[in-house]
Amino acid sequence: MFVKSIVSALALTLVMAGVAAAQQAAAPNRIQQFQAWGAYSYKSGNSTVCYVLSVPTAKQPASVDHGDNFFIVSQRPGQNISYEPQAMMGYTVKENSKINVVIDNKTFVMFTKDKAGWVENAAQEPALVAAMKTGHSMTVNAVSRKGTGTSYSYSLSGISAALKQIESCK
Secondary structure: HHHHHHHHHHHHHHHHHHHHEEEEEEOOOEOOOOEEEEEEEEEEEOOEEEEEEEOOOEEEEOEEEEEEEEEEEEEHHHOOOOEEEEEEEOEEEEOOOEEEEEEEEEEEEEEEEEOEEEEHHHHHHHHHHHHHOOOOOOOEEEEEEOOEEEEEOOOOOOOHHHHOOOOOOO
């Protein structure tokens, strides 16, 4: 199940990157798995994109089809992007809604577009990544286009090692 979700997530990553970028991007390479987090890379034009990815360990409410959900932190040195967190949902989120990422008792707010969310205040990205490295639990809360409140639990086991693996992405 976990591997199937990772494969689906990889495919969705390319789709979300856009048709033009996907045409230039090679298929992702799994570098290494670190407990709940995998480290990956792919070529996009002349650049390498590296990222870590995990899938939820629990989804609420259990009675709805959540699609494929995952959380990703990407590193794109060619674009001067370092450790950009992103929530990828298996459904379109409610327009103008926010995604809340709660690590232990600290909440980070993400703006949304279609099926994804990014940290609303980019200056908070390093704080979110730091919280992921030291935190015990992470929950992602969102609202679907249909108005259904959803919640996803993620394991933070392996996140530090996975991020260290992509630290020197070139």
